[in-house]
Amino acid sequence: MVEGLVTGEQGDEAWFDLIEIFAPDHCTVEFPPASTEPICYADFDLTGDCMVNDQDLIAFSQQWLTSGIESTLGETGDPNNVPEFYRYYKYDWSDGNKALGTFPSADDPNGMPRVANILNPEDPNTSQAGARQLEITCGDYDGASVYLAQVNELQHNDRIFVQIKMKSGGADGADLRLAMDHHRNGAYAGGLFTRPIYSTDEWGTYATIFTYDVGDLTQFDPRTGIKILVLANGNLDDLAGYIDEIIVSVPYHEDQWGNEKSGWVQFPDNGILMNRGKEIFPKEGDLLKVCVSQPTADFGGVYCFVDISDFAGLTSQWLECGWSDSELCP
DSSP states (O other): OOOOOOOSOTTOOOOOOOOOOOOOTTOOOOOOOOOOSOOBOOTTOSSSSSBOSHHHHHHHHTTTTOBOEESSOOOTTOTTTSGGGEEEEEEOSTTSOOOSEEEOOTTOTTOOOEEEEEEOTTSTTOOSTTOEEEEEEOOSSTTEEEEEEEEESOOTTOEEEEEEEEEEOSSTTOEEEEEEEEEESSSEEEEEEEEEEEOOSSOEEEEEEEEOOOOOTTSSSOEEEEEEEEEEESSTTOEEEEEEEEEEEEEOOBOTTSOBOOOEEEOSOTTOTTOOOEEEOOOTTSSOOEESSOOTTOTTSSSOBOOHHHHHHHHHTTTOBOBSSGGGOO
16 A cells, blocks of 8 residues: 655645556556546635635635734633643753754755854854854755754644744755654654745744644554754755754643643753753743634635735636536536
């Protein structure tokens, strides 16, 4: 059985375009039969009838100016999930450590990225705490990983807040991309999940949310947590970029006796297990706002807000029928 592992969150899309199987002559290869069902292509159909009409306009107007952006995490009503019960941990490389680990691109198992703890190249004479950074240099292929933090002791569907300050290294086409990967005790679980968050030539601070999926607990080596990482994109020896600091937040949980059961955040620490880093207590405005629940009428899928641009998209397909078989259109 050849499977395609799809990871992500509700509403995310994944596409498979082509698969080729090379097997000995005595083998039999079976592919899924071709579908005879018509396909709906109406991108702005909110009601599921494959028509863009007044019913979609009603659904859209109910979400007009709705925002899924929040400055904190959690939902009221659950003492284990309200914002003030999140634990925030910060790491800034001022201790001279590098990374939790590196992992090569799938295209070249020897194309390992290189990491170094350096003084801020824009102010190399300072020795103040926080003036050090992580420098990342590319291996042979795009997509090699640098692991910045690991979060263990999570519960299914825990949302992990990540905020990172980074910049590109200046080489043409070289940059860093924020991502996560589920982890197992025996090996990396795979199913890399990325966000459209890239570094630029200027320092920038970015934030997002990753969701922990416990996976299949019946297997021999179940998932135990997630790794927060960046992908180093660029050619061999390109300077992919710098990272100045990272904040990782985990939800607070208690067991039935009131003992804390929150996730553990491990940063680069020379092998000290379960080092949570420096706990911080952010005030309003200290952390970036993130998209917690994207409205379904946010057709762009980027801004997390239903506005005039989404209305323009809806009207551009007004009264269009999206069935591939036109006989099904009213």
